[in-house]
Amino acid sequence: MPSALKLQEQYGDALQVIFVECQGASRDQYEAFAWKMKWMGGRALWTEERPFPTVGNGLPETALVGVDGTILMQGHPGGFGKKLEEAIAAEVKKAKDAPEGTPTPLRGAWKSFHKGEVAAALLECDKLGSDDAQLARAEFVARVERRIARAKWLVDQGFPVEASELVGKLAKETKGVPELESKVAAEAARLAEPERAREKEAAKAWDTFVEAVAKKKPFEPANVKRAEGLAEKFAGTKAAERAQRFVALSQVRVGS
Template sequence: MPAAIKLQEEYGDAIQVVLVHSQNATPEQAVNVALKAKWLGNQAIWTSDYLFSSGGNGLPAFALLDAEGKVVLKGNSNSMKGKIEDELERMLKEASGAPEGTPKAVAKAYSEMAKGNLAKAMVAAEKAKAKPGSKEPDAVIEAAEIALITIQENLDSQLARSTWMLENGYPMDAEAKLKTLSKSVKGNEAMAAKVAEIQAKLEAEEMQEIIKAAKDLAKIESKLYDSPKDEKAKKKLADFASENAGNAVGKRASKLVEVASVVSR
């Protein structure tokens, strides 16, 4: 198993691993290799899109980006495996997510955001803006305003992802995300209202059939990820996809059918 996938499984939601296939194969062929190797079933994203150039010589290569999206380490994935782990540990321990040079008064907003407490982050940023202190007040106010925008963007991004999950056949993932978000925004009425609005969609009657289908697909996926050559599981998946052709879960299943049915090169 590539070290990157192991790291995704080890750290879960705290990090994101993106596997970029960068040789001559279709996206389905690339994911089919991952399926057969039993590398699926975690949170890693697989793509054959050109994201950016690693700039390295040969594969496997990597780029490790920090919470702000800046490259902090790059090189050969195999020879630098230990360094990647050390750097990840350091980032997760130390990073508050505050941009460099953030005044101390505003840094709390970022550390609360990093802990997943958006309502508390908002309070900290608003407090810093209202009482910037006598030392460089303009800089504190400016930084606090940037923090407020960042917090709002963070919430909007998570809400957009939850909505995407609901509309694209991942209702259980949406439910888990919204549950976490609910805690995160507790105490901020405006934020809580936005979360509740999406939660209501999840609880709607017409969504219950989708939730049941998603649970059924999860069982088939689990079987297929454990036994990728199991023809029965493949057939079950194909049947499920055609039975659910009209809904988002069926669309998800069809995508997996395409991956599972790739004939080895």
């Protein structure tokens, strides 16, 4: 567990760690457990749903899914040694390159895309006009659309800080691509709506709180009281809901 958390911290947004609870604990139980263990507050995802079956007979078990979605390694993490870290580093590097088997003339388009120059990447595909180029074009658009959908979700769910960061990046990257630019602009406009100002203030206060308590003793009475105060002060916001959930989780009895 701690080694996966360290890897998430080390690679940031370039790697996604998903923790899957496999012993039947409820969401409340494992989330409270993770807070108590000082594992929360980072980018890792937590779920009780196995996105694919385990292959061994015991826990823990680790699987590495490559940039193309293929399972590259799976088993007891102790058996991997340094191979796991090497494979992650290789995949992070691969994420910045064209996929394996990409025809040479298309490599430039992928390079442009990874540099965030979406208009240039699409133009190169259009110039080439081949079936491969059209497939790559569709993939570029799909990837940007997925990020726009994520931005929309972040706005809707009261994560204005993360949404602003993503929308800012997307605005730069989609410059010169009207059909994408307009969708990004729509999210930027929603973020700027006056009624979101309170949500932004609340989200910042919640983020500051999490940063302050996650690696210390999250459920100490003083922290729980502070969370209660946040929930009260920003009542009606998504951040207040998160603060209320934190307070509720502090009351959950967990195994350790």
